[in-house]
Amino acid sequence: xxxxxxxxxxxxxxxxxxLLAQYKEYQAKDLQLNMARGKPCVExxxxxxxxxxxxxSDSDLLCEDGTDCRNYGVLDGIKxxxxxxxxxxxxxxxxxxxxxxxxxxxxxxxISRSVTHGVMGSTPWCKLDCxxxxxxxxxxxxxxxxxxxxxxxxxxxxxxxxxxxxxxxERMVSEDASIKGIWCVPKYSNPQGYSxxxxxxxxxxxLEPAAKDFRIYWDNAxxxxxxxxxxxxxxxxxxxxxxxxxxPDLVYKFASTSKIxxxxxxxxxxxxxxxxLEDIRHQLSMQTIGxxxxxxxxxxxxxxxxxxxxxxxxxxxxxxxxxxELVERILEEELGGLEIGFWTKPRGGYFISFDSLPxxxxxxxxxxxxxxxxxxxxxxxxxxxxxxxxxxxxxxxSYPPLQxxxxxxxxxxxxxxxxxxxxxxxxxxxxxxxx
Amino acid sequence: xxxxxxxxxxxxxxxxxxLLAQYKEYQAKDLQLNMARGKPCVExxxxxxxxxxxxxSDSDLLCEDGTDCRNYGVLDGIKxxxxxxxxxxxxxxxxxxxxxxxxxxxxxxxISRSVTHGVMGSTPWCKLDCxxxxxxxxxxxxxxxxxxxxxxxxxxxxxxxxxxxxxxxERMVSEDASIKGIWCVPKYSNPQGYSxxxxxxxxxxxLEPAAKDFRIYWDNAxxxxxxxxxxxxxxxxxxxxxxxxxxPDLVYKFASTSKIxxxxxxxxxxxxxxxxLEDIRHQLSMQTIGxxxxxxxxxxxxxxxxxxxxxxxxxxxxxxxxxxELVERILEEELGGLEIGFWTKPRGGYFISFDSLPxxxxxxxxxxxxxxxxxxxxxxxxxxxxxxxxxxxxxxxSYPPLQxxxxxxxxxxxxxxxxxxxxxxxxxxxxxxxx
Numbered sequence: 001x002x003x004x005x006x007x008x009x010x011x012x013x014x015x016x017x018x019l020l021a022q023y024k025e026y027q028a029k030d031l032q033l034n035m036a037r038g039k040p041c042v043e044x045x046x047x048x049x050x051x052x053x054x055x056x057s058d059s060d061l062l063c064e065d066g067t068d069c070r071n072y073g074v075l076d077g078i079k080x081x082x083x084x085x086x087x088x089x090x091x092x093x094x095x096x097x098x099x100x101x102x103x104x105x106x107x108x109x110x111i112s113r114s115v116t117h118g119v120m121g122s123t124p125w126c127k128l129d130c131x132x133x134x135x136x137x138x139x140x141x142x143x144x145x146x147x148x149x150x151x152x153x154x155x156x157x158x159x160x161x162x163x164x165x166x167x168x169x170e171r172m173v174s175e176d177a178s179i180k181g182i183w184c185v186p187k188y189s190n191p192q193g194y195s196x197x198x199x200x201x202x203x204x205x206x207l208e209p210a211a212k213d214f215r216i217y218w219d220n221a222x223x224x225x226x227x228x229x230x231x232x233x234x235x236x237x238x239x240x241x242x243x244x245x246x247x248p249d250l251v252y253k254f255a256s257t258s259k260i261x262x263x264x265x266x267x268x269x270x271x272x273x274x275x276x277l278e279d280i281r282h283q284l285s286m287q288t289i290g291x292x293x294x295x296x297x298x299x300x301x302x303x304x305x306x307x308x309x310x311x312x313x314x315x316x317x318x319x320x321x322x323x324x325e326l327v328e329r330i331l332e333e334e335l336g337g338l339e340i341g342f343w344t345k346p347r348g349g350y351f352i353s354f355d356s357l358p359x360x361x362x363x364x365x366x367x368x369x370x371x372x373x374x375x376x377x378x379x380x381x382x383x384x385x386x387x388x389x390x391x392x393x394x395x396x397x398s399y400p401p402l403q404x405x406x407x408x409x410x411x412x413x414x415x416x417x418x419x420x421x422x423x424x425x426x427x428x429x430x431x432x433x434x435x
Numbered sequence: 436x437x438x439x440x441x442x443x444x445x446x447x448x449x450x451x452x453x454l455l456a457q458y459k460e461y462q463a464k465d466l467q468l469n470m471a472r473g474k475p476c477v478e479x480x481x482x483x484x485x486x487x488x489x490x491x492s493d494s495d496l497l498c499e500d501g502t503d504c505r506n507y508g509v510l511d512g513i514k515x516x517x518x519x520x521x522x523x524x525x526x527x528x529x530x531x532x533x534x535x536x537x538x539x540x541x542x543x544x545x546i547s548r549s550v551t552h553g554v555m556g557s558t559p560w561c562k563l564d565c566x567x568x569x570x571x572x573x574x575x576x577x578x579x580x581x582x583x584x585x586x587x588x589x590x591x592x593x594x595x596x597x598x599x600x601x602x603x604x605e606r607m608v609s610e611d612a613s614i615k616g617i618w619c620v621p622k623y624s625n626p627q628g629y630s631x632x633x634x635x636x637x638x639x640x641x642l643e644p645a646a647k648d649f650r651i652y653w654d655n656a657x658x659x660x661x662x663x664x665x666x667x668x669x670x671x672x673x674x675x676x677x678x679x680x681x682x683p684d685l686v687y688k689f690a691s692t693s694k695i696x697x698x699x700x701x702x703x704x705x706x707x708x709x710x711x712l713e714d715i716r717h718q719l720s721m722q723t724i725g726x727x728x729x730x731x732x733x734x735x736x737x738x739x740x741x742x743x744x745x746x747x748x749x750x751x752x753x754x755x756x757x758x759x760e761l762v763e764r765i766l767e768e769e770l771g772g773l774e775i776g777f778w779t780k781p782r783g784g785y786f787i788s789f790d791s792l793p794x795x796x797x798x799x800x801x802x803x804x805x806x807x808x809x810x811x812x813x814x815x816x817x818x819x820x821x822x823x824x825x826x827x828x829x830x831x832x833s834y835p836p837l838q839x840x841x842x843x844x845x846x847x848x849x850x851x852x853x854x855x856x857x858x859x860x861x862x863x864x865x866x867x868x869x870x
Binding site for chain 1: 505506584
């Protein structure tokens with residue numbers, strides 16, 4: 001394929017006209033497709049239906065230590081659930097608190113507590129004039145929404161294939177005591193699917209923040225969410241690494257079973273140092289008598305142990321892998337060599353990240369929408385929804401069935417081509433055909 | 436029985452010696468009993484075991500509107516759960532948000548949001564020098580713990596059989612704009628089991644608070660938790676009453692199924708005006724993608740409708756009633772006429788409130804503990820755990836089996852008698868026998 005930039009003006013205009021004609025055909029199809037959110041598809045949900053059978057009226061609902069899961073109590077979560085989540089999160093069960101159904105909720109509550117009560121005795125952030133967070137970009141919109149909601153200033157940090165720019169991070173956190181945290185999705189990152197390199201994790205664990213209440217918000221959402229059996233990313237375990245580096249309290253690690261069992265009906269947990277846990281537990285004892293232990297027990301009885309969970313994830317991968325491969329194949333077929341877009345090829349997680357020519361992302365997403373395909377809003381992967389280059393688009397291939405996904409992906413590439421051709425012609429000062 | 440105050444000194448001392456001898460016999464029994472927390476007993480938990488069967492791998496887990504409860508989404512809660520909770524809370528389903536497993540958690544989050552973001556656009560409480568709450572006393576320790584945790588000044592308001600002192604409340608909230616809320620358990624109150632009179636509720640709905648962000652925190656924890664079929668308290672519905680009074684935004688109402696299905700694995704909800712809901716929903720959309728819809732569906736399928744729930748509560752009452760009646764009988768048998776204690780006789784809820792002679796409560800609870808019976812800490816029913824008269828003790832009869840409850844209640848009355856006799860002798864300037 002010839003790069004769009006090598007097209008002569010007239011040639012590119014002709015090409016654009018034919019693309020627009022194709023687009024009209026798509027519009028006539030009345031599509032209603034969605035590649036916006038990282039939602040598991042129905043077949044994935046079906047995988048966990050056995051969850052509904054493991055507890056019955058004949059079950060005892062007792063923990064190994066005799067705790068009756070049906071009654072009040074056990075603030076931390078039941079022992080066997082802590083063990084299961086600990087194996088999943090690669091930490092000691094003693095470092096875990098089990099929460100309700102959502103790790104996002106834990107992150108929100110963690111920020112909220114820091115705002116009202118500080119971190120391990122520090123000044124509550126609401127008493128400070130300025131609180132800042134570092135935000136590797138592109139990143140997860142719901143992370144940014146939380147910090148924005150609390151009026152926290154967000155500083156974008158560029159991502160690389162090895163993780164965020166560590167030179168910048170090291171310099172900034174050591175110089176500026178108003179920087180209190182950094183959002184990280186360290187494995188199969190949202191949206192790029194990058195995993196932090198060993199060196200990146202080691203440098204994180206050795207940060208020397210000016211603020212004593214600085215914490216790394218390590219959202220390990222995709223820790224066992226591989227697409228391949230034989231080609232998996234490996235991430236150094238951050239709690240242990242922080243401990244080794246003499247910074248045991250530096251990190252909060254979050255995870256949930258949302259994309260393992262049922263989204264919204266899973267269990268979520270935080271893993272962190274004993275000092276941090278003591279701080280959290282004090283607050284948590286004000287907030288609740290305890291989270292849903294029956295659901296914790298349900299997860300333990302269903303998965304048995306981490307091996308059962310890993311086997312289960314293999315079945316998820318079998319459903320997701322063809323979807324990722326389909327989208328990647330179409331991107332390659334339609335856009336390969338055109339030099340109008342760049343996309344990632346993750347080995348796990350839920351997203352493919354696409355970068356269009358600068359200034360085209362909003363127009364591409366809008367054009368997809370007008371033909372009935374909903375994408376994540378352009379800009380969503382940046383703080384305040386503002387992508388300075390207007391180029392990043394998050395593709396979520398998990399939810400649509402394969403045949404829908406193929407149509408959606410083809411339409412997407414068509415919109416990419418149209419907006420690229422328009423952009424190039426405009427930049428050359430050439431007239432652009434009307435829609 | 437003769438009142439202790441009518442005993443001559445020597446007679447009372449003799450009596451005390453015989454009480455202490457009885458106490459020694461109890462100590463020899465090595466008891467391990469608990470009347471401290473309002474926990475349902477095992478037989479009550481058994482009532483809900485059918486909850487574990489209503490969903491199975493053959494179930495569809497779909498809402499009537501087609502929503503798949505297994506996937507992400509539906510911030511407010513599923514429609515049919517809102518209807519069930521609305522019937523239970525006596526409000527319109529449109530006025531409901533379903534949360535996770537704990538109404539305490541909703542209350543905490545409500546206060547926390549007000550601290551960080553204010554109420555419907557008001558100044559966040561963290562930016563104010565002084566925030567105060569009115570606290571009807573005796574009251575629920577976990578309410579007071581939340582306000583204490585957020586540094587909110589607590590002003591005790593005396594309770595009467597008709598509810599808290601409304602003259603005081605009306606005056607204070609109209610004069611002091613730093614008063615932002617009041618904790619209420621309006622039906623079968625914790626710990627007294629009193630229900631607010633019609634007049635009290637009407638006066639609540641017609642409060643004219645100086646603070647625009649003043650709200651009534653209406654914790655209707657025991658709304659359908661009657662002990663008797665034919666002798667039930669009735670409470671005027673506060674949302675409707677506030678609306679009628681032209682104060683639609685004045686109240687947050689909380690409830691949960693914690694003592695209906697399984698404590699810790701139920702569903703909880705807030706009911707309030709559309710203006711308040713809009714405020715809450717904005718914050719909630721930052722905090723979570725949605726609460727556990729599968730558990731919401733489980734509750735709907737199990738109870739069917741409010742009638743099913745009411746029938747279920749009847750079965751709870753059948754278990755609880757004999758326990759309340761036993762404790763009341765023993766209190767009457769052991770303490771009737773002695774004029775050394777006053778106790779309530781609730782028609783619902785989870786507690787009996789006991790008032791000893793002033794200055795005796797801590798000593799009574801400590802003495803019970805030394806003989807192996809754990810009571811709620813004396814003072815717990817007051818802000819900061821300080822009962823100025825040191826007389827209120829909360830009795831929770833629900834958890835122990837009847838035969839244990841009988842022993843615990845007898846021991847309790849013995850400790851009441853011992854401490855009363857000691858107190859009277861001391862006040863008379865008489866020597867008190869060594870333990």
